[in-house]
Amino acid sequence: MLSAPLVVLLQPRGLAWAGATAAGLVSFAIAVALAMAVLGGETQTYAMGGWPAPYGIALAVDDFSALVLLLVTGAGAAALLAARPSVDKQIEEERQPLFYAAWLLGLAGLAGIVVSADAFNIFVFMEISSLASYILIAGGPDRRALPAVFKYLIMGTIGATFYLIGVGLVYMMTGTLNLADMQARIGDVVDLNPILVAAGFITIGLALKAAVFPLHVWLPNAYTHAPHMVTVFLAACATKVALYVLIRFDSMVFQDKLSDHVIQFAMFAMPLAVLGILVASAVAMFEGNLKRLLGTSSVAQIGYILLGASFVSQAGITAGAMHMFNHALAKGGLFLAVACLAYHYRDLRLSQLGGAAARMPWTCAALVLCGLSLIGVPGTAGFISKWLLITAALDAGPWGWTLVIVILVSSLMAVVYVWRIVETLYFQAPATEETGIVEAPLQLLLMTWLVALLNIAFGLAPAIPLTLAEGSAAALLGGMP
Amino acid sequence: MIYVFALFLLTLLVITAVAIVRTTNLFVAVMLTSIFSLLMAANFFILDAADVALTEAAVGAGVTTVIFLSALALAGDVEQPRLGSRLLPLGTVGVLAVLIIYATFDKPRLGDPDAPVHQHVAPWYLEKTPEYMDIPNVVTAVLSSFRGYDTLGEVFVVFAACIGVLFILGVRPPGPAAELPAEPSGLRHHLIPQVVGRLLVPFIVLFGLYVQFHGEYGPGGGFQAGAIIATGVILYALLEGEAEALRAVPRSVLLGLVVGGALLFGAVGVVCMLMGGAFLDYSVLAADPVFGQQMGIIVIEAGVGMAVCGALLSIFHAFAAREGRP
Numbered sequence: 048m049l050s051a052p053l054v055v056l057l058q059p060r061g062l063a064w065a066g067a068t069a070a071g072l073v074s075f076a077i078a079v080a081l082a083m084a085v086l087g088g089e090t091q092t093y094a095m096g097g098w099p100a101p102y103g104i105a106l107a108v109d110d111f112s113a114l115v116l117l118l119v120t121g122a123g124a125a126a127l128l129a130a131r132p133s134v135d136k137q138i139e140e141e142r143q144p145l146f147y148a149a150w151l152l153g154l155a156g157l158a159g160i161v162v163s164a165d166a167f168n169i170f171v172f173m174e175i176s177s178l179a180s181y182i183l184i185a186g187g188p189d190r191r192a193l194p195a196v197f198k199y200l201i202m203g204t205i206g207a208t209f210y211l212i213g214v215g216l217v218y219m220m221t222g223t224l225n226l227a228d229m230q231a232r233i234g235d236v237v238d239l240n241p242i243l244v245a246a247g248f249i250t251i252g253l254a255l256k257a258a259v260f261p262l263h264v265w266l267p268n269a270y271t272h273a274p275h276m277v278t279v280f281l282a283a284c285a286t287k288v289a290l291y292v293l294i295r296f297d298s299m300v301f302q303d304k305l306s307d308h309v310i311q312f313a314m315f316a317m318p319l320a321v322l323g324i325l326v327a328s329a330v331a332m333f334e335g336n337l338k339r340l341l342g343t344s345s346v347a348q349i350g351y352i353l354l355g356a357s358f359v360s361q362a363g364i365t366a367g368a369m370h371m372f373n374h375a376l377a378k379g380g381l382f383l384a385v386a387c388l389a390y391h392y393r394d395l396r397l398s399q400l401g402g403a404a405a406r407m408p409w410t411c412a413a414l415v416l417c418g419l420s421l422i423g424v425p426g427t428a429g430f431i432s433k434w435l436l437i438t439a440a441l442d443a444g445p446w447g448w449t450l451v452i453v454i455l456v457s458s459l460m461a462v463v464y465v466w467r468i469v470e471t472l473y474f475q476a477p478a479t480e481e482t483g484i485v486e487a488p489l490q491l492l493l494m495t496w497l498v499a500l501l502n503i504a505f506g507l508a509p510a511i512p513l514t515l516a517e518g519s520a521a522a523l524l525g526g527m528p
Numbered sequence: 529m530i531y532v533f534a535l536f537l538l539t540l541l542v543i544t545a546v547a548i549v550r551t552t553n554l555f556v557a558v559m560l561t562s563i564f565s566l567l568m569a570a571n572f573f574i575l576d577a578a579d580v581a582l583t584e585a586a587v588g589a590g591v592t593t594v595i596f597l598s599a600l601a602l603a604g605d606v607e608q609p610r611l612g613s614r615l616l617p618l619g620t621v622g623v624l625a626v627l628i629i630y631a632t633f634d635k636p637r638l639g640d641p642d643a644p645v646h647q648h649v650a651p652w653y654l655e656k657t658p659e660y661m662d663i664p665n666v667v668t669a670v671l672s673s674f675r676g677y678d679t680l681g682e683v684f685v686v687f688a689a690c691i692g693v694l695f696i697l698g699v700r701p702p703g704p705a706a707e708l709p710a711e712p713s714g715l716r717h718h719l720i721p722q723v724v725g726r727l728l729v730p731f732i733v734l735f736g737l738y739v740q741f742h743g744e745y746g747p748g749g750g751f752q753a754g755a756i757i758a759t760g761v762i763l764y765a766l767l768e769g770e771a772e773a774l775r776a777v778p779r780s781v782l783l784g785l786v787v788g789g790a791l792l793f794g795a796v797g798v799v800c801m802l803m804g805g806a807f808l809d810y811s812v813l814a815a816d817p818v819f820g821q822q823m824g825i826i827v828i829e830a831g832v833g834m835a836v837c838g839a840l841l842s843i844f845h846a847f848a849a850r851e852g853r854p
Binding site for chain 2: 148149155171172174175181240245247
C-alpha cells in the first residue's frame with residue numbers, strides 16, 4: 048500500500064493536466080487511507096526491496112508523517128484541480144507537459160521525504176523536490192523569477208549540502224542511515240564532538256530549506272515571481288516539509304542523547320522564531336505587492352511553528368504541528384484567491400487592486416475568510432493553533448508571558464496587513480478603468496471556496512488533525528527522559 | 529608511500545580550488561574545475577572507491593566541462609567585477625572549515641577495522657551478498673538492490689534535471705518540423721582532431737558498454753556507463769557538428785531514453801510487487817531468488833544507464849541548440 052505514491056511518481060511524463068490531477072488525487076486518497084490506518088493506532092512501515100530495516104531502506108508513517116503527508120498531497124491535489132485555467136494562461140501549450148511532469152516530481156519528492164525513515168533517502172527525495180520546485184518557480188512568464196530562482200537554487204543547494212555533511216558525520220560515528228537505528232546506536236558513541244557538529248550542520252541546513260528567519264531571504268522573491276498556482280502549492284507545503292524533517296531528526300536522533308541538547312535547541316530556535324515572527328510581520332505590514340506580502344507573512348508563520356517546536360513539550364509540538372496544518376489551509380486559500388485575482392489583474396500591487404471586490408465579490412469574500420484564519424479569529428482554523436501555542440507558552444515557564452505577548456502583538460500586526468488588503472479590495476476606488484473584469488473561472492473559484500470553507504470546518508471541528516498532532520508530539524517525545 | 533601520494537594530490541586540490549576562486553576568466557575556471565574533478569577522481573581511487581572515481585572522472589571531468597563550455601559560448605567568458613566586501617563569505621567559510629576539522633579530530637582512523645562504519649551494516653552486506661545474489665561487486669549489490677530505492681530516486685533526480693533544462697531553455701519537444709542547419713559545423717576542417725577523434729569514439733562507446741555490463745564483476749554500472757557513452761556521443765558532436773550527431777541519435781530517441789530508462793526502473797519495481805514481493809524485491813522475478821536478484825540488477829542498471837546517457841545528451845543539445853539562435 049505504501050509504495051503506491053511511488054507508483055504514481057513513475058508516470059511523470061507527457062500526461063498533461065488530466066493525468067497529473069488524477070495522479071494527485073490518487074496520492075491524496077492514499078494519504079487519507081494511511082491517515083485512517085494511523086488513527087487506528089499503528090505505525091505503518093514498509094521495507095523497500097524486502098530487505099530488513101537497517102540494511103535496506105524502510106518507509107514509516109506515524110502520526111506526524113500522516114499529518115504532513117495529508118497536507119502535502121492535499122495541497123498538491125487541490126492546487127492541481129484548480130490549476131487548469133491559471134496555468135493555461137501563464138504557460139504555453141507545448142511546454143505544459145513538462146510543467147506538469149515537474150509538478151508531479153515535486154509532489155512525489157515531498158511525499159517521499161515525509162514517508163521515508165532513512166536519512167540518506169530523505170536527502171535523495173529532497174533533491175528531487177528541490178529541483179522540481181526550481182523548475183516550477185522559473186516556469187512562469189515573469190522573467191524576474193530567474194534571479195529569484197537562482198538565489199533559491201544556491202541557498203537550497205547549500206542547505207542540502209549541509210544536511211548531507213551532517214548525515215555523513217553521523218554515519219561515520221554510528222555506521223547506519225536508518226533513523227530509528229541511529230537513535231538506538233547513537234547512545235553508544237563515545238566521542239560526541241562529531242555528533243555535535245553534525246547536529247549543527249543538519250539544523251542549519253534544514254533551517255535554510257525551511258526559510259527560518261535569518262535564512263529566509265530567498266523566499267519572498269521566489270514566491271512572488273512564481274506562477275500563481277505554483278505559489279499555492281509550494282507555500283502550502285514545501286517549507287513545512289523541511290521543518291518536518293528538522294523536528295523529526297532533532298527529536299529522534301539528537302535530543303535525548305546529547306546532554307543539554309534540549310536547552311541548546313530551544314536557545315537556538317526560540318529567539319529566531321520570535322525575531323522571525325516580529326520582523327516578518329512588520330515587513331509584511333508595509334509591503335506593497337500582494338503576493339510578496341503573503342510570502343513575507345509565511346516567514347512569520349514558520350516562526351510560529353518553530354516556536355511551538357522549540358518548547359520541546361507535549362503542548363508545544365502539538366501546537367507546532369497543528370499550526371503547520373492550519374497555516375497550510377489558510378495560506379493555500381489566500382494564494383488560491385490571489386490566483387483568481389491574477390486571472391484578470393496583471394499587476395498585483397495593492398495600489399492597482401482597488402475596488403476589486405465589486406467586480407469579483409466571491410473571490411474577495413474567500414480571501415477575507417482565509418485572512419481571518421491567518422489572523423486567528425475564533426471559529427477559524429488559525430484560532431485553534433494559536434490558542435494551543437499560547438497554552439504551550441504559558442506552560443513553558445515563568446518567561447512564558449513574554450512569548451504570549453509576542454504572539455498577541457504579531458497577531459495584531461497580522462490584523463493590520465490583512466486589513467490593508469481588505470481595505471484595498473473593498474473600499475478603494477478602482478485604480479484603472481479597465482472594463483470586462485468579471486469573476487474568475489468557476490473551476491478556480493470552487494476550489495478557493497472549498498479551501499476557505501475547510502478553514503472554518505477545521506476551526507469548528509479540529510478533532511482529526513488534533514489527534515494526529517497530539518500523537519506526533521507523544522511519539523517524538525517518546526524517547527525523552 | 530600511498531600517504532605521500534595522497535598528500536600530494538590533496539595539496540594540488542587545494543591549489544586548484546584557490547585558483548578557481550581567484551581567476552576572473554571563466555574559461556580558465558572551467559578548465560580548472562575539470563582538473564579539480566580529475567584530482568578528486570584520483571583521490572577516490574586511492575581511497576579504494578573505484579566506482580566513485582570512475583563516475584567522477586566521466587561526469588565531473590568529462591561531460592560537465594563540455595556543458596560548462598557550451599554555456600560559456602552563450603554567456604561570454606569574463607566575470608563581472610564583484611562589488612562589496614569579501615570578508616563575510618570568507619569568515620563564514622573559515623568558521624565552517626574549522627568546525628569540520630574539529631569534527632574530524634574524533635574521527636576513527638582511516639581503515640580502522642573497529643570504526644563504527646565497519647561494525648554495523650557493512651559486514652552484513654559483505655557477508656550476505658554472495659548468499660543472496662552471488663555477484664562479486666558488493667558496491668553494485670548495495671547500490672541496486674539493498675538500497676535500490678535510493679538509486680531509483682537518483683534516476684529521478686537526473687530526470688528532473690533534464691526536464692528542468694528542457695523546460696527553461698524552452699526547447700520544443702521533438703516534432704516533425706525539426707529543421708537542421710544545412711552546412712556541417714564542428715571541427716571537420718581540422719585534420720588531427722578529426723582523425724584521432726574518429727578513432728576514439730567507437731572505443732569510448734565500447735568501453736561504456738563494457739562498464740555497463742561488467743558492473744556486477746568490477747567497478748562500474750549504469751551511472752558510469754551512461755556518462756561514458758554520453759561523452760562518446762558528445763565527442764562525435766564536437767567533431768562532426770551538432771546536426772550530424774542529432775542525425776545519428778535524434779532528439780526523440782534521447783527523450784525516449786530518459787523516460788524509458790526511468791520507467792524501466794520503476795516498472796521493475798512494480799512487476800516485483802505484482803509478483804508478490806515488495807517494491808524492488810527482485811527475488812521474486814525468477815524461480816531461483818539468486819537468479820532473480822541478478823536479473824533485476826541487470827535490468828535496472830540498464831535503465832539507469834539509459835536515463836543518465838539520455839539526460840546528459842539532451843542537456844548538451846539543449847545548450848547547443850541555443851547557441852545557434854540569438
